[in-house]
Amino acid sequence: MKNTHNFQKLQCRPSHFPQKLVINYDGVVFLRKDCTIGFTSNAMADIFSKEKRSEIMSRIRGKHTGPELVVRRALFAQGFRFRVHVKELPGKPDIVLPKYNSVVIVDGCFWHGHRKCKLFKMPKTRVTFWRQKIEGNRARDLKNQRKLRTLGWKVIRVWECQLSARRYQKTIERIIEKLQTN
Numbered sequence: 001m002k003n004t005h006n007f008q009k010l011q012c013r014p015s016h017f018p019q020k021l022v023i024n025y026d027g028v029v030f031l032r033k034d035c036t037i038g039f040t041s042n043a044m045a046d047i048f049s050k051e052k053r054s055e056i057m058s059r060i061r062g063k064h065t066g067p068e069l070v071v072r073r074a075l076f077a078q079g080f081r082f083r084v085h086v087k088e089l090p091g092k093p094d095i096v097l098p099k100y101n102s103v104v105i106v107d108g109c110f111w112h113g114h115r116k117c118k119l120f121k122m123p124k125t126r127v128t129f130w131r132q133k134i135e136g137n138r139a140r141d142l143k144n145q146r147k148l149r150t151l152g153w154k155v156i157r158v159w160e161c162q163l164s165a166r167r168y169q170k171t172i173e174r175i176i177e178k179l180q181t182n
């Protein structure tokens with residue numbers, strides 16, 4: 001099974017989803033008893049109805065997704081204090097540390113189109129739709145980051161794949177180092 005590490009903790013109960021949703025093929029969507037859903041995004045397009053899909057995606061894409069929480073917890077534990085999802089700033093950055101003049105943006109590899117990343121694979125169905133969607137997200141991300149820099153913010157971008165068990169420690173260290181250098 002591929003990409004089984006791509007888990008998202010959902011605020012939901014298993015009853016919200018079809019029981020025993022375990023589908024093993026190239027695209028994988030499955031729900032575990034602990035309300036964690038694992039998926040490869042190309043599966044999403046094929047397995048669920050449109051309504052179900054947007055319901056699931058709204059949970060996953062919502063404000064408090066796994067990778068971002070991981071970073072927030074780590075920074076908080078190290079004594080950093082911050083605001084989250086600051087509406088007044090371009091792109092509503094995930095983590096804003098005014099004291100350090102910095103924003104930390106934690107992006108999912110699929111939705112934000114992380115290039116040369118194992119977690120990003122263009123879906124095989126509805127190719128044009130997905131390509132436009134991902135390209136749109138990429139363009140918007142870059143625009144927002146540019147705006148933030150223009151406004152004098154240091155932008156620290158973190159990708160979901162950099163928070164895997166293997167890379168987590170290094171990534172957090174890198175963030176803190178960047179925060180502390182001028």
Ligand SMILES: [Zn+2]
Pocket residue numbers: 109114117118119120159160161162
């Ligand atoms: Zn990635």
